Amino acid sequence: MKEDGGEVEYQRRGPVALVTMNRPRYRNAQNSAMTYALDDAFTRAVDDQDVAVIVLAGAGEHFSAGHDIGTPERDADTSFPRRAVQWWDHTPRAGADRRYAREMEVYLGMCRRWREMPKPAIAMVQGACIAGGLMLAWVCDLIVAAEDAFFADPVLRMGIPGVEYFAHPWVLGPRIAKEVLFTGERFGARRAYEIGMVNKVVPRDELESTTLALAGKVAGMPAFGLALAKRAVNLCEDQMGMRSGMDSVFGLHHVAHSHNAEVSADPLGGLDAAAMKRAAKEAAQ
Structure with missing residues (x-):
């Protein structure tokens, strides 16, 4: 089964739901329409008893270039139904109130909502996975990366201490997290594997087959057992301060x-x- 069109495509591959971000023209930059389309797709997969595993992918050459901060389809001024947090609509508000309300819902809140899906999720990453793209990959339980994948959180160039879903110290470890933030530089799939951020690195032409094979292996495990194991690891991460740390850093993000x-x-x-793209090129020279 395959359904095309819109910001997200949804396919069934046996027990696997393949959810694909579908803005390749803009390197799958995440606008609010995509956020809610992703949430619809994830909810559909969770509710489908025949789906055991969810795979998140990006159409085209890149997984995701991050938040949409400038395409013609940017919709930061548009009202959407709030699902992740119980807060007021951002559109009639002004200043910090407006930005805080929106980002608490569409970025931090939605990522936390997706992290807590009871079914295992695997990110299938190629090309760019930058800033907000990291958030989308990090909410998944496993990450399979193509050899051409590269990662970065360069928002410190804006004076901002990392993206809204601040999982950096837990996903990267404190010293690598500081290096990634302090320099804003890209790091490749092989280094991501070495520091434990991704599970597998494969040639680009083997990315889909490897990811689906891994998903199929996971799908063979008892569904309730998978849900409990996922929740167990997430609870332990939160006991290590991940959730409270994110709350604190989200405040610093908005101070910036x-x-x-x-x-x-x-x-x-x-x-x-x-400007961010130019800065990244200059830093690489």
Whole structure:
């Protein structure tokens, strides 16, 4: 079964639901429409008793370039139904109130909601997995990366201490997390494997087959056992401070936005998508 169109495609591959971000023209940059389409697809997969494992993919050359901060389809001013947090609509609000309300729902809240899905999720990553793209991969339980995959959280260039779903110290370890944030530099799939962030690294032409084979192996385990094992590991991460740490850093994230707005009249510190891309190229030289 395959359903095309829109920001997200949904396919069934036996016991596997393949959920594909479908904005390849913009390297699958995440606007709010995509966020809610992903949530619809994940909910559908969770409710389908014949689905045992969910695979998250990105159409085209890249997994995800992060948050949509400048495409013609950016919809930050659009109201969507709130599902992740019980908070007011951001659209009639102003200043920090507006940004905090939106980002608590569509970024931090949604990522936490997806992390807690009772079915195992596997990210299938190729090309760019940048900033907000990291969040989408990190909420998955396993990550399979193509050899051409690269990762980065460069938002410190905006004066912001990391993306909203601040899992860095738990996913990367404190010292690598600091290096990734302090430099904003990309790191490749092989290093991601060496530090334990991804489970497998394979040639690009083997990415889908390897990911689906892994998903099939996981799907053979008892569904309730998988749900309990997933919850057990997540609870232990939270006991190690992950959830409370995210809450604290989310506040710092918005202090940075507010500071930028005060000193430059731009919550992103004057850096749009093109400027961030130029900075990344300069840092690589």
